[in-house]
Amino acid sequence: MFGLELAMIWAVLIAVAVFLYVALDGFDLGVGILFPFAKSSRERDQMQAAIAPVWDGNETWLVLGGGGLFAAFPKAYAALMPALYIPIILMLLALIFRGVAFEFRHHGRDRGKRWWTIAFSAGSIVATVAQGLILGAFIQGVNIENGAFVGGAFDWLTPFSLLVAAALVLGYALLGAAWLVFKTEGELFTRARRWATQLSLLVALAMGAVSLATLGVDPRVTERWGLTMTSVDWPVFLKVAPLPVAAGLVCFALWRPWKGTPHLAPYLLTVALFLIGYLGLAVSLWPYIVPFAMKPAEAAAADNALQLMLWGALVMLPIILAYTAYVYWLFRAKVGDDGAYH
Amino acid sequence: MEWDALLLSRLQFAFTVGFHIIFPAFTIGLASFLAVLEGLWLFTKRAVFKNLYLFWVKIFALSFGMGVVSGVVLSYQFGTNWSVFSAVTGSVIGPLLAYEVLTAFFLEASFLGIMLFGWKRVGPGLHFFSTCTVAVGTLVSAFWILAANSWMQTPQGWEWAEDGTMVATNFAEVIFNPSLPTRFAHMVLAAYLTTAMVVAGASAFALLKGRALPESRVALRMAVLMMALVTPLQIMAGHESGIVAGHHQPAKVAALEGWWTTRTQQPTVLVGWPDEAAERNHFELAIPGFGSTVNNAAPNVVLPGLDQFAREDRPPVWITFWAFRIMVAMGLVMSALGVWGAGAWLLKRLDHARWYHRALVLAAPSGFIAVLTGWITAEVGRQPYVVYGVMRTADAVSPVPAASVAASLLFFIIVYAIVFTAGALYILRLMAKGPESEEPAPHSDQPPGTPLGAAIEEA
Numbered sequence: 001m002f003g004l005e006l007a008m009i010w011a012v013l014i015a016v017a018v019f020l021y022v023a024l025d026g027f028d029l030g031v032g033i034l035f036p037f038a039k040s041s042r043e044r045d046q047m048q049a050a051i052a053p054v055w056d057g058n059e060t061w062l063v064l065g066g067g068g069l070f071a072a073f074p075k076a077y078a079a080l081m082p083a084l085y086i087p088i089i090l091m092l093l094a095l096i097f098r099g100v101a102f103e104f105r106h107h108g109r110d111r112g113k114r115w116w117t118i119a120f121s122a123g124s125i126v127a128t129v130a131q132g133l134i135l136g137a138f139i140q141g142v143n144i145e146n147g148a149f150v151g152g153a154f155d156w157l158t159p160f161s162l163l164v165a166a167a168l169v170l171g172y173a174l175l176g177a178a179w180l181v182f183k184t185e186g187e188l189f190t191r192a193r194r195w196a197t198q199l200s201l202l203v204a205l206a207m208g209a210v211s212l213a214t215l216g217v218d219p220r221v222t223e224r225w226g227l228t229m230t231s232v233d234w235p236v237f238l239k240v241a242p243l244p245v246a247a248g249l250v251c252f253a254l255w256r257p258w259k260g261t262p263h264l265a266p267y268l269l270t271v272a273l274f275l276i277g278y279l280g281l282a283v284s285l286w287p288y289i290v291p292f293a294m295k296p297a298e299a300a301a302a303d304n305a306l307q308l309m310l311w312g313a314l315v316m317l318p319i320i321l322a323y324t325a326y327v328y329w330l331f332r333a334k335v336g337d338d339g340a341y342h
Numbered sequence: 343m344e345w346d347a348l349l350l351s352r353l354q355f356a357f358t359v360g361f362h363i364i365f366p367a368f369t370i371g372l373a374s375f376l377a378v379l380e381g382l383w384l385f386t387k388r389a390v391f392k393n394l395y396l397f398w399v400k401i402f403a404l405s406f407g408m409g410v411v412s413g414v415v416l417s418y419q420f421g422t423n424w425s426v427f428s429a430v431t432g433s434v435i436g437p438l439l440a441y442e443v444l445t446a447f448f449l450e451a452s453f454l455g456i457m458l459f460g461w462k463r464v465g466p467g468l469h470f471f472s473t474c475t476v477a478v479g480t481l482v483s484a485f486w487i488l489a490a491n492s493w494m495q496t497p498q499g500w501e502w503a504e505d506g507t508m509v510a511t512n513f514a515e516v517i518f519n520p521s522l523p524t525r526f527a528h529m530v531l532a533a534y535l536t537t538a539m540v541v542a543g544a545s546a547f548a549l550l551k552g553r554a555l556p557e558s559r560v561a562l563r564m565a566v567l568m569m570a571l572v573t574p575l576q577i578m579a580g581h582e583s584g585i586v587a588g589h590h591q592p593a594k595v596a597a598l599e600g601w602w603t604t605r606t607q608q609p610t611v612l613v614g615w616p617d618e619a620a621e622r623n624h625f626e627l628a629i630p631g632f633g634s635t636v637n638n639a640a641p642n643v644v645l646p647g648l649d650q651f652a653r654e655d656r657p658p659v660w661i662t663f664w665a666f667r668i669m670v671a672m673g674l675v676m677s678a679l680g681v682w683g684a685g686a687w688l689l690k691r692l693d694h695a696r697w698y699h700r701a702l703v704l705a706a707p708s709g710f711i712a713v714l715t716g717w718i719t720a721e722v723g724r725q726p727y728v729v730y731g732v733m734r735t736a737d738a739v740s741p742v743p744a745a746s747v748a749a750s751l752l753f754f755i756i757v758y759a760i761v762f763t764a765g766a767l768y769i770l771r772l773m774a775k776g777p778e779s780e781e782p783a784p785h786s787d788q789p790p791g792t793p794l795g796a797a798i799e800e801a
Contacts, residue, residue, distance in 0.1 A: 074432020
């Protein structure tokens with residue numbers, strides 16, 4: 001009984017870590033996705049300066065997500081990673097390029113700088129696509145027998161995972177645009193506002209498409225939402241209907257002209273939109289940690305390991321959140337077109 | 343040898359971890375060096391420390407970035423390529439890696455932001471605190487990684503669970519396993535020496551070119567001091583590490599010493615060509631009996647040779663043997679340079695000892711070579727086990743097709759080659775230029791009147 005509870009606590013903790021990763025690294029990956037739309041090299045400097053002090057900390061949530069899954073749910077980690085081999089490696093390679101580009105862009109001369117500009121942007125896009133493919137493949141479920149992956153090397157590549165990847169690129173781009181609205185001023189600020197408005201429409205469409213497609217992944221998902229091709233189970237659907245309704249409202253709020261609202265609002269709204277999508281996913285997949293194959297208690301590490309880590313997490317996570325918040329507060333100022341914090 | 347997923351995964355792990363370790367080995371030492379420089383600057387207000395700090399922090403930023411991105415790879419590779427290992431050992435070493443993330447990674451990443459970009463936003467005291475925090479973070483991170491890796495070398499405090507996985511019976515025993523103290527000391531000292539050799543090489547180069555004289559003289563002295571003090575400690579730590587390995591991993595010691603027969607008065611093989619088929623060394627040059635002495639064994643004590651172990655239980659001898667020799671040779675080079683430097687310093691000739699400066703430039707990569715070959719000795723010497731004596735590497739690999747691993751290995755090689763070449767180019771370019779007497783702060787224009795800008799004005 002206690003084991004089940006510990007496993008559930010850890011499932012929630014890792015879910016929170018992954019969500020924080022998406023909300024935080026999502027905006028700096030999004031800025032990379034928007035790089036090709038910048039007007040000048042100077043403007044790209046400004047965009048990069050808006051994320052440079054915090055990107056490393058953001059990416060650490062990915063290490064906590066991966067490392068935490070290994071430590072808390074070794075069997076889920078062992079089942080999922082081989083199944084997602086190619087997209088995971090693709091993501092890692094892309095993250096390498098964009099990660100080093102932060103420093104390398106400043107050190108390269110003409111040709112070098114141009115190359116690392118492209119590497120930063122392409123790396124951000126490919127890493128996002130890979131994460132979308134991973135998410136898509138995860139939702140579809142992986143082919144597991146006796147706790148080990150038994151499927152093919154390209155099981156993850158389906159129209160569904162491609163759709164999720166496209167949606168995630170748009171979603172991160174929206175996070176990036178909203179972050180730039182918050183963090184920049186001048187011409188870039190105006191343009192970022194336009195990007196955010198345009199992207200909010202596209203994201204609304206993409207989220208709708210992914211939601212509908214997810215219903216077709218597994219009958220258990222359809223049942224959970226009370227929706228089939230031909231009928232609606234109203235009592236079930238009404239309980240979960242607030243999620244799509246809230247998503248629609250948030251998209252509308254992002255899209256409407258919003259003169260006078262705080263510049264942080266679009267980013268917070270976008271995070272809210274991601275949270276709604278995340279909760280929708282939880283509704284669809286609960287309580288599986290490897291969809292339709294493993295529940296947390298079946299995949300969890302030994303109780304004493306979970307306990308030891310829980311102490312560490314209880315002490316360290318508040319401290320981590322406190323100094324992370326402090327760093328964000330320190331760099332709260334807007335970045336001017338000279339690339340400096342004002 | 344078959345090019346299956348196992349061999350390819352081993353090559354990929356060796357390549358990615360070997361690439362990764364170069365950067366932490368350098369940045370662990372560099373972070374501490376920067377903390378000392380900034381402390382000296384705040385304390386003495388001498389511009390030379392400020393200029394050195396601002397110069398080396400740029401190199402730190404480049405190296406740290408490469409370390410971060412190549413480290414993320416490793417946290418996923420346990421699962422992608424070694425999923426059986428992950429599933430079986432997760433309950434034992436998983437928490438150690440989780441503690442590394444919780445206690446070190448976030449700390450380093452967050453305070454690095456302040457260290458590199460916070461010049462105008464925090465006062466000198468808080469900035470110094472950030473540098474120290476990053477330095478402590480690198481050491482804490484090294485501790486957890488060494489704890490996990492040392493447990494794989496000398497596992498204890500665990501038992502088999504019913505489902506065939508390992509569970510810890512005592513986490514204190516898991517963390518403080520027999521080889522942790524010596525291996526952690528050996529690694530941290532190695533990192534400090536690696537940095538000292540790079541700092542010495544870069545400063546010597548600047549002196550040879552007649553550039554940045556005050557800064558280079560100070561940095562050279564700091565590096566020589568580090569070399570002279572740390573090489574003897576490092577030889578002791580390495581020696582102790584070998585003694586611990588002799589107790590717990592006799593096959594590894596037999597392989598690195600090149601001992602084929604079990605006997606008393608084992609030799610120290612200086613050079614030779616180990617032949618695994620013939621079970622002997624060709625062209626052997628050895629000091630009879632000295633090997634037992636080095637391994638703290640009395641003349642009448644029998645020390646095991648490789649003949650004690652079935653062929654399938656032996657590590658690859660040639661690689662272990664030669665990696666060990668290269669590491670020791672680098673150690674000797676570093677201690678010689680430490681002694682030479684200390685002598686020149688005492689004779690007040692350190693600034694003009696041109697042959698010494700040339701030797702330092704040549705020896706700048708010796709720390710990196712020693713770290714890499716040292717890790718090869720430790721990890722190849724652990725074979726054929728992934729958890730020594732408990733789990734074979736062959737039983738740890740993921741069910742992935744060889745073609746996938748071949749492709750990923752190829753891409754890792756290409757990407758790392760590009761990133762490493764560019765990174766090395768930018769670092770060498772900075773070093774060739776050397777510190778300037780009016781070193782600008784990274785990523786900011788330092789207007790006077792801001793907290794740290796003011797400190798710089800005063801300095």
